[in-house]
Amino acid sequence: MPTVSVKRDLLFHALGRTYTDEEFDELCFEFGLELDEITSEKDIISREQGNTKAEGASDVILYKIDVPANRYDLLCLEGLVRGLQVFKQKMEAPLYRRVSPASGEPQRLVITEETAAVRPHAVAAVLRNITFTLERYDSFIELQEKLHQNVCRKRTLIAIGTHDLDTISGPFTYTAKPPGDICFKPLNHAKEYTAQELMSLYKTDSHLRHYLHIIEDKPVYPVIYDSNGIVLSMPPIINGDHSKISLNTKNVFIECTGTDLTKAKIVLDMMVTMFCEYCEEPFTVEEAEVVYPDGRICQYPVLCPLTITLQSFLFESTEHIAQLLTKMCLRSEVTSDGEQIEVEIPPTRSDVIHACDIMEDAAMAYGFNNIPRTTPRTYTVANQLPLNKLSELLRQDLAAAGFTEALTFALCSQEDIADKLLKNISETRACHISNPKTAEFQVARTTLLSGLLKTVAANRKMPLPLRLFEISDVVLKDETKDVGASNNRRLCAVYYNKSPGFEVIHGLMDRVMQLLEVKPGQGNGYHIQAADDSTFFPGRCAEIFARGKSIGRLGVLHPDVINRFELTMPCSALDIDIEPFL
């Protein structure tokens, strides 16, 4: 969930009243936000870098507010205030309008076909006669960063560039060139670099180095030029220094380039709708034209409201629902027959893609906690999963037999299930994880034994004997399944004492068979026979057969296994598959 940090006093000023922390927290809760933290720059620095560094830092109170991941319109102070003011019915939801420039000649961005090889999409718009203050400017920069991190997926999908339109002249060209052929003065640098030089320059930049991989391996890099050959930006890495915006900028040219056109339109809409309130004519955005390689021309921003018709309601009258929705910036009207509601979804609400999204807004405006709670009449009869039912019953009886239940991890290292058990990893049928952060998560376990032995090792201080068991799933490769793997429910037990206690573990196996109503004997009963297994001490391992099928092993563990699990006493173990007894 993204967190937006806003200055409390600035927020209250914009909301036209002050709140206590508790009141504001309550308002957030109703509106689906979360007041995560109340802090200040000073607090943050002193927490992260110590008190001395924090000296002189601002102690202006900051509210850190958690915003739902799909509400890009709440990622800046402007959007938050607008949402809350409309919700509290202090203002009407604005109507965003796309207008033609006074000159009649819109700014034009021409896309060349070379971009197809790297980032084929671009959209653009102009904010005309905007007035920045320091706070507005900071918020403008911050929103770009927030969008880059969220909907733009760390600039992989979309990158935003904002430029002082009065420093450049259109038409602009969005093209792609070999890195050696691109040369410009990047933002906040005094000298020119080629794209190649920039990529190595930014290798050590704590912020920009995270974006280099997006185009690094491409034969050509995307770049935007103005009609005089000045570089506006080299998306998604850096803008040119020439066109950078400042507090004095009056006219802003915004371009969004990337690999996903839908997201590009959303991001552009978000940038312009959030800040067009500071334009001379508030809530208007000047259109720009984008010319495609095939000659098509499109006008942006889209800003086109979507109309969704609501037909069924969970509660309340159509009129009331329409009123509630209006509180959520969704202008709504009851149709002439009074049966339906036409809802206009503003460009700020890209999260609304279905009528069900609107119903959530209606419920929020009504207050989730005001909705009467009812009991569904759904009549059903409960059933247990037979495998879980059997496991539950066996667990009780194993505890009654004097064994204590362990609960070990399903993920472990290759070593745990192979080397430490004197087995070769290739014979384990193990499923391997491709992106483990540490060795603890290399494979899904193929046996419960290693987890139990690790539990014994962590509890060596406990009085002997230790008797442990676990009934749980292991994971094995399985060609017959759509995913190529399946779980197997196993029962594993260990006895750890000064003497190996084979008879104890053998007795437990007899007891389990008794519980499962399998009698000793060949054929339809159960029996054990000597077996070779590298995990066990030679001559001290037997295979268990029940109803003619091999179901597992029992025996005294090999001394090397005991050593590798950092244990010191003899240990016997039982490991069986319980699925044949379903």
Added chain:
Amino acid sequence: MADTGLVETLLQRVEKVDGGLDSQDVATSLGVDHQAIVGAVKSLQALGDVISAEQRSSKHWELTGEGCEIAEQGSHEARVVSSIPKEGMPQSQLMKLAFGKVGFSKAMSNKWIRLDKGHEGGPRIFKTVERLEDLVRDKLLLVQKGQASQLEEKEKNELKKRKLLSEVTVKSYWITKGSCFSTTITKQETELTPEMIASGSWKEKKFKPYNFEAMGVAPDCGHLHPLMKVRTQFRQIFLEMGFTEMPTNNFIESSFWNFDSLFQPQQHPARDQHDTFFLSDPAQAHEFPQDYLERVRKVHSEGGFGSQGYKYDWKIEEAQKNILRTHTTAVSARMLYKLAQQEKFTPVKYFSIDRVFRNETLDATHLAEFHQIEGVVADYGLTLGDLMGILHQFFNKLGITKLRFKPAYNPYTEPSMEVFSYHEGLKKWVELGNSGVFRPEMLLPMGLPEGVTVIAWGLSLERPTMIKYGINNIRELVGHKVNLQMVYDSPVCRLDS
């Protein structure tokens, strides 16, 4: 058991006196060690109310080892004087005597001797008195005779300072007759035996009372793991509410069922390497229901079923990637798809409690795997009010009655609500879990009839268990680092009390 002879002697002494006896005095007069008398008292006490013994403590003065020596041989200073002949003695010779050093300085301050420093042949000491009164010895002799009370406190403290006297505390019993006093004692039986039952001799015997203060012997038994005990309770609650258990025994899942079928877009951050465990072997899933897969592709990339869709280029390769399931909702999706394939829709209530996996940063409350509890209800016309109603019933069974709901975002439910409960201990609202109504973009491509609503909720099993058993670090609860003593000691689990 104390010496029976001594026990009887003690009883006879008690019988003869009117009031009572002090155990110390008895020991002195019988010439036995006081501990032997204490033993006799204890064994009589164990017989019931034969005697009553009240513990007392008294202080008295005793000679130290050095004090005894002085009482016998005289004080160091007196011995110095007596060892000096008429013609005197060289100081160096005197100092060689055991009592020389201390005796010399004391005798000097008493002016019993004089030192001639200028004497030829080195400093020499002469007596100045012929007869002397050795007061130190006299005082110590008084104490030895038990007449310390004749000395003044100041005198006693002075001798204590010289380490000749010490004050000791003596514990003794004041013994009087008990309500069942008798000089003859019958031996008490410790335990009832089969012979006594057979012969009936138990009727005549007296039995030694039990010590009910002591702990019993711990039973030799096994124990269930506390997290699994809580799981059993949650399972029970779902069963009581008529929910059927889903088959969640498939930790490895395809991205298709884990994400795509739930209308979670392919660029969603949850599908990142940082959040999800992907598999290298088996890396891909095969065999999807083809027509359903096509409907999923379409709803993501083009929309449909009343939805705008996400409008991106949906790729089968992403859907095929095998992962360790990040939620049991993947199984719910499989179950709902299966339900949709029935000839006629029947309402269902499903639940599961099983492991899920996240490739997250680990801390005191987060592990890479945890148990997810999930409930799902599918029927015609279910409402948000029904979801809140059923959550109320569910949490009521856990003993949680104060609930409220916060709007939230989840890619596959709309509306989505976080469930909060008021925690009386923490005096604040704490998040319990998530809930919501599955999106039509998820349900309709499966083939469920329009008008069927599916409501669902989920929470972790570990969190309520940690709260229930007061555990702060999740590693003490789950995994091999568990403290077995905690497992042995954990009480039964009743979630509603």
